[in-house]
Amino acid sequence: MRKLIYTLAIMFMITTFVQAQDITGAWKGTLTVQGTDIPLIFKIEEKDKVMSATMDSPSQGATGIPVDKVLFENNQLTLSVPTAGIKYVGELKEKQLTGTFYQGGMELPLKLEKSEITLPGDPSLVTPETELLEIAALDKGDYKYKVEDYFAKPKARTFQLSPDGIYLSYREKDDKLKNHVYVKNTTTGEVKKVIEEKDELIRGYGWANKGKLIYVMDKGGNEDYHLFAVNIDGSDNKELTPFEGVKVNILALLKEDKDHMIISMNKNNPQNFEPYKININTGAIELLYENKDLVNPITDYTFTKDGELKAFTKLRDGVFVDHYYQQEDGSYKIIKKLNWKDSFGIINFNYTSENKDDAYVVSNLDSDKTEIYLYNLKEDKPIKKLFANDQYDISNISLSRNRNYELDYYSYEGDKEIIVPVSAYYKKLHDRITKEFPQYSYSIIDRTDNEDQFLLHFQSDKKYGVYYLYNVEKDAFTLLYDLMPQLREEDMAEMKPITFTSRDGIVLHGYITLPKNMAKGEKVPVIVNPHGGPQGIRDSWGFNPEAQLFASRNYATLHVNFRISGGYGRKFLESGFKQIGRKAMDDVEDGLQYIIDQGWVDPERVAIYGGSHGGYAVLRGLTKTPDLYTCGVDYVGVSNIFTFMKTIPPYWKPYLKIIKEVWYDEDVPEEKEIIKEVSPVYQIDKIKKPLLVIQGANDPRVNIDESDQIVKALRAKGFDVPYIVAYDEGHGFGKEENSIPMYKTMMGFYAEHLKKKPKNEKVKGQ
Numbered sequence: 001m002r003k004l005i006y007t008l009a010i011m012f013m014i015t016t017f018v019q020a021q022d023i024t025g026a027w028k029g030t031l032t033v034q035g036t037d038i039p040l041i042f043k044i045e046e047k048d049k050v051m052s053a054t055m056d057s058p059s060q061g062a063t064g065i066p067v068d069k070v071l072f073e074n075n076q077l078t079l080s081v082p083t084a085g086i087k088y089v090g091e092l093k094e095k096q097l098t099g100t101f102y103q104g105g106m107e108l109p110l111k112l113e114k115s116e117i118t119l120p121g122d123p124s125l126v127t128p129e130t131e132l133l134e135i136a137a138l139d140k141g142d143y144k145y146k147v148e149d150y151f152a153k154p155k156a157r158t159f160q161l162s163p164d165g166i167y168l169s170y171r172e173k174d175d176k177l178k179n180h181v182y183v184k185n186t187t188t189g190e191v192k193k194v195i196e197e198k199d200e201l202i203r204g205y206g207w208a209n210k211g212k213l214i215y216v217m218d219k220g221g222n223e224d225y226h227l228f229a230v231n232i233d234g235s236d237n238k239e240l241t242p243f244e245g246v247k248v249n250i251l252a253l254l255k256e257d258k259d260h261m262i263i264s265m266n267k268n269n270p271q272n273f274e275p276y277k278i279n280i281n282t283g284a285i286e287l288l289y290e291n292k293d294l295v296n297p298i299t300d301y302t303f304t305k306d307g308e309l310k311a312f313t314k315l316r317d318g319v320f321v322d323h324y325y326q327q328e329d330g331s332y333k334i335i336k337k338l339n340w341k342d343s344f345g346i347i348n349f350n351y352t353s354e355n356k357d358d359a360y361v362v363s364n365l366d367s368d369k370t371e372i373y374l375y376n377l378k379e380d381k382p383i384k385k386l387f388a389n390d391q392y393d394i395s396n397i398s399l400s401r402n403r404n405y406e407l408d409y410y411s412y413e414g415d416k417e418i419i420v421p422v423s424a425y426y427k428k429l430h431d432r433i434t435k436e437f438p439q440y441s442y443s444i445i446d447r448t449d450n451e452d453q454f455l456l457h458f459q460s461d462k463k464y465g466v467y468y469l470y471n472v473e474k475d476a477f478t479l480l481y482d483l484m485p486q487l488r489e490e491d492m493a494e495m496k497p498i499t500f501t502s503r504d505g506i507v508l509h510g511y512i513t514l515p516k517n518m519a520k521g522e523k524v525p526v527i528v529n530p531h532g533g534p535q536g537i538r539d540s541w542g543f544n545p546e547a548q549l550f551a552s553r554n555y556a557t558l559h560v561n562f563r564i565s566g567g568y569g570r571k572f573l574e575s576g577f578k579q580i581g582r583k584a585m586d587d588v589e590d591g592l593q594y595i596i597d598q599g600w601v602d603p604e605r606v607a608i609y610g611g612s613h614g615g616y617a618v619l620r621g622l623t624k625t626p627d628l629y630t631c632g633v634d635y636v637g638v639s640n641i642f643t644f645m646k647t648i649p650p651y652w653k654p655y656l657k658i659i660k661e662v663w664y665d666e667d668v669p670e671e672k673e674i675i676k677e678v679s680p681v682y683q684i685d686k687i688k689k690p691l692l693v694i695q696g697a698n699d700p701r702v703n704i705d706e707s708d709q710i711v712k713a714l715r716a717k718g719f720d721v722p723y724i725v726a727y728d729e730g731h732g733f734g735k736e737e738n739s740i741p742m743y744k745t746m747m748g749f750y751a752e753h754l755k756k757k758p759k760n761e762k763v764k765g766q
Contacts, residue, residue, distance in 0.1 A: 023072045024051075027097060027112035042079065042112065044070060053079060066244075119727055120697040121704035125711050126725045132741070135722060138748035144491060145552050147743045150545040153179060153736055154483040159467050161455050163210045163255075165448035167232060169194070170481075171202070177736045181205055181213065183232045194234045201734050208280050209258035214240075216248065220698045221730020223247065223649070227263060229280045240283040243267055247651060251275060252303045255401065255449075262288070262303055270650035272297045277307065296322075297654050302346045305401075311346055311377065318657030325357075325377050335380040340658050341574060343370050347397055350374060351405040358383065360407075362395045368569040369393050372410060386410075387420065393567050398444075400425070402451045413567055415497035415509070416541045417441050429454075433470070436477060441542065455480075461495035461513075464543045491516065493551035495541055500594040502563075502587050506575065509568070510560040510591050511539060513547040514600060518554075525605035525754040526556040526595065528621075528629075530588050532612035534580060535662050536566035536573065553747060555754065556601050562587035564662075577662050578671070580613070581620045581678030588617065589625060604630070605754050609746075611635035611732060612702060615694075619680035619710060622687045631690040631753040633746055636702045636731055639710040640681040642666060647703040684713045692722045692749045694742055696729035722749065 024046045031038045041056040053067040071078040077097055080087040088110060090099025095114035100107050157179075159170045168186055171179045179202065181195035195202060195215055203225060205215035211232055216225045227248045230237040241248050243265070252262040259281055264273040275288040289309055291298045295317075302311040312332065314322045323336040323344065338344060343364040350358040357378035364370045371388035372395075375381070387394055387410045396411040400423070408426035411419045421427040433442055433456065440458035445467070447454045454470040456477075464487060467480040493516045499509050515524055527550050531539050539559035547557035561568070562584045564576020576584050596603045608621045608629045615637015622632050638644045641663060648656070664671040664678075676682045691714065695707035704725070711723045724745060726738040733739040 022075075022092065023077060026115050026118075028115045029097075029110050029112040031101060031108060031110055033108065040110075040112075042067070121695075121708045121725065122712070123725075125708055125715075125723055127722045132722065132724065132745045135748040135752070136741070136744040138751045139553070139744065140751065141553070143552055145487065145549075147549065147747060148740055149484075149486050150549045150552075151736070151740050151743055153177075154481075156481055157483055158205070159445065159455060159480060160205075160207055161446040161448055161453060162207055162232075163449045165453045166210070169205070169207065169213065169232075171205075181215065183213075192232070192234060194230055194232060195228075195237070203734075206253075208253065208261060211258075212280060214250075214261070214280060216250075218730075220728045221696050221732075221734065222698045223700050223730060225249075227278070229283075236281075238283060240278055240280065241265065241285075242283075245270070247273075249273065251301060252305075252307060254305075254307050256306055260307070262307055264301065266651055268292075269294065271653050273651065274298075275301050275303075275309065294654075299654065300345075304349055305351065310349070315340070315654055318654070319661065325380075335377065338365075340661075341570065343570070346377070347372075347395075348399055348405075351399075352407075360386070360397055364393075364570050368571050370395050370569075372397060389414075391568075393569060398426075400451065402449060413538070413540060417443075432475070437468075459542055460489075461541060461543060462489045462492035464545070487548070492543075492548055495544065495547065497541060498591075498594065500591060502583075502590045504583070504586075506563060506572070506587070508560060508562065508587055508591065510558065511541060512559075512595055512600065513544065513551055513557040515551045515554045515556065521599075523599065523602040524554055524556050525607070525630075525750075526558055526592070526601035527750070527754075528558045528560075528588060528592055528606060528608045530560065530562070530608070530610045530614045530617035531565070532610070532614050533566075534562075534564050534584065534613040535576070536564075537613075538565040538567045549743065549747070550750075553750070555607075555750065556595070558591055558595055558601075560588050560591035562591075578664060578674075580663055581616070581624070582674075585617060585620055585624055588621070589628065592628070602757075604757050607631050607633065607750060607754055609633040609635070610637065612637065615702070616680070618691075619687075620678060622689055622691065623680050623683035624678075624686075626686050626688050629689055631692075631749065633692045633694070633749065634707070634710070635694045636696060636699055637693075637706065638702055639679065639706045641675045641679045643705060643709070644702065647705065649700045681709050681713055684710075684717060687714060687719070690749070690753050691719070692724070692746065694724045694733075694746075695726075696731060696733060697725055697727040698729065699731045701731045 024044050027042045029040055031040055042053055044053045051070045053070045055067060067079050068081045075092045077090050077092060087102045088099060090097035090112060097112040099110060101110040153173055156170050156172045159168060161168060166186060168184045170182055172182050173179050178197040180193050180197050182191055183194050184191045194213060200217045200219060203216050203218060205213055208214045208229060212229055214227060214229050216227055218225050224245055225248045227240045229240055246265050246267045249264045251264055254261050260277050260279055262275055263278050264275050266273050268274060271294055272291045274291040277286045277288055296314050298312050299315045300313040301309060304310055310326045312324050316322050319340050321338045321340050322334050324332040325335045327333050336344060345362050347360040347362055350360060357376055359375050359377055361373050361375040362370050363373055369389060370393040372386045374383040374386055376383055389412060392412050392414050394410060394412045398408045399405045400408050406423050408423045409419050409421045419430060421430045437458055440460050442456055442458050445455045445457045452472050456468045456470055457465055459465045464484040466482045469478045469480050493513050495511050495513045498512050502508055518524055531537055538561045550557050564573060564584055595601050606629050608618045610617050615634040618632040618634040619637055619639055621629055664675045666672045666675055693707050693711050695704050697704050711721050714721045724742055726733055729738055733742055
């Protein structure tokens with residue numbers, strides 16, 4: 001039934017308008033399906049005696065979905081989408097519609113109440129722009145660089161090569177901050193604007209073949225990505241997946257088939273994704289495999305280079321993972337039954353082997369760290385271990401399609417990114433690149449099909465990024481573009497890896513960024529920045545615009561890869577399960593104590609700032625150790641774990657048991673008490689330091705209610721809490737017009753609370 005929300009057609013039909021004055025407005029109700037409540041809002045309008053309607057499903061991030069047909073006569077409302085077999089019929093009595101919702105053979109009761117059309121959350125809580133500007137103005141000083149220098153998107157970026165190398169594509173920003181996609185003919189120099197960015201952001205793009213580009217967009221940050229395709233001359237710009245509320249993932253580009261690619265969509269059920277072969281010229285789709293089981297859904301698909309589905313994994317009972325592999329007769333057989341905590345995955349098939357069942361896999365079944373194996377999938381046994389590291393997880397390899405899929409290198413992340421060349425060809429290439437640019441880390445962004453040109457991106461902790469084109473035949477590097485030439489390397493701060501031991505004896509890693517011009521013996525203010533996730537995510541070495549902005553204002557930045565962070569092995573990861581807000585926060589505090597002990601930072605001027613889980617860590621830090629921090633900035637953070645669990649996107653629901661194993665399970669009495677202890681909204685009385693809260697209204701991961709709750713609760717106690725909400729953003733701000741003012745307000749907030757030593761500071765209003 002929930003298919004309804006994701007399959008409404010994008011079209012309006014003229015309908016009757018009898019008694020429109022009684023039916024126009026917003027109508028809210030809740031549909032109950034298999035024990036799940038789905039809030040719905042129908043917005044009915046009448047213009048020039050013609051009625052139209054749209055539908056919102058706030059809990060699933062779907063808004064403004066057009067309804068095909070609106071009919072209201074004799075006090076009976078009918079909303080229908082004939083092509084999808086969907087209809088609602090309700091009778092109007094005063095300000096209530098009582099009726100039935102029909103879809104797919106089901107008939108479900110649905111009552112709708114007349115209500116006011118409102119923005120997400122509680123707009124009355126949002127701080128007026130004039131007040132935010134006053135806070136931003138507090139960031140005073142003779143600074144060499146402005147906030148815009150760090151956070152204005154580069155004039156040009158995301159360069160890519162066409163498969164034949166004749167064309168170069170890139171995004172270029174105009175004076176209205178729109179980032180359009182251009183294609184340049186490298187032979188003639190002719191440049192053509194191919195994709196125009198309008199109200200919605202182009203979230204990503206790439207080459208489908210030598211004559212066509214693909215790109216994805218969502219609506220206001222709701223993460224329901226749609227797929228589009230366009231010819232390189234800008235013609236035939238077409239939406240390939242015009243399904244409202246449906247999220248698209250790209251599974252395989254099919255280099256051997258220029259007209260097709262493989263995607264997955266939750267088109268038939270918002271919880272489950274199914275693989276489709278899609279024609280990038282016509283949009284015609286072919287369902288490749290059904291994924292109907294809501295209890296034990298397929299969660300991952302593995303295709304060959306020719307588009308054959310060879311393997312998939314099913315999540316069983318919410319916590320077990322069954323690996324299926326294709327047999328000779330085309331059927332699929334379970335080859336492994338594992339726990340979700342086990343790592344076993346196919347990276348790619350070994351096309352150099354005569355045995356089609358040989359593959360490169362990543363596994364930690366016989367080790368703490370993930371390792372690379374050559375593996376026979378049909379016999380379910382390793383052929384040999386190829387690469388491992390005793391300190392870090394290994395999961396990345398690179399193959400050369402041009403050289404019959406020869407294995408080129410392994411890579412992994414330690415304190416920095418490490419590349420380990422394997423093939424003779426790549427050893428020579430790696431040696432050439434690193435000798436030419438020894439001061440930078442590099443990555444191969446793109447290459448032509450015949451590998452005569454490589455597009456390289458170089459970066460360091462002091463360099464945001466620069467593109468070079470390497471011509472193999474000429475053995476020549478050509479500077480293509482410096483992404484942020486306004487930020488001079490010699491002015492930037494060093495990001496230094498650190499290692500320390502937690503209070504319970506675990507070795508932890510992280511990074512400290514200290515202001516470049518610190519005086520000898522000076523102790524500077526510090527901003528502690530826990531990362532998001534939290535599970536499996538980690539902080540990395542490289543150019544960090546936030547840390548560099550903070551350093552330019554004489555603030556240090558601390559990043560800690562606390563227990564539960566990824567890349568350090570299974571034991572380290574699992575040591576953080578059921579410890580979010582507890583021992584994971586202890587690790588952050590221990591990292592702070594470490595840099596205090598080094599004499600680098602002032603323990604009386606410590607801010608905590610983070611996004612997503614990092615935002616939660618801010619709120620938790622201000623309640624767990626209220627005297628440790630001077631102030632906090634919460635960016636799309638969880639405030640109430642109970643409500644967070646109830647508002648996850650539908651495509652997260654199959655993983656709810658896993659989420660509860662990582663976080664906490666309220667159905668377990670002891671853990672329910674822990675949730676109350678570590679949910680900041682229940683510990684409001686402990687917060688006594690200034691707080692700034694930031695939220696995207698359309699966030700599908702951390703609902704706006706999470707931020708509303710903490711702001712409302714604190715203000716009820718007299719706290720002055722500045723609250724920034726962007727109504728065209730989701731889980732983080734993607735638009736310059738939102739992100740730059742946000743950072744300016746943040747810097748003014750820090751200037752107010754970190755520049756001077758606090759003198760028993762209390763929050764305004766106390």
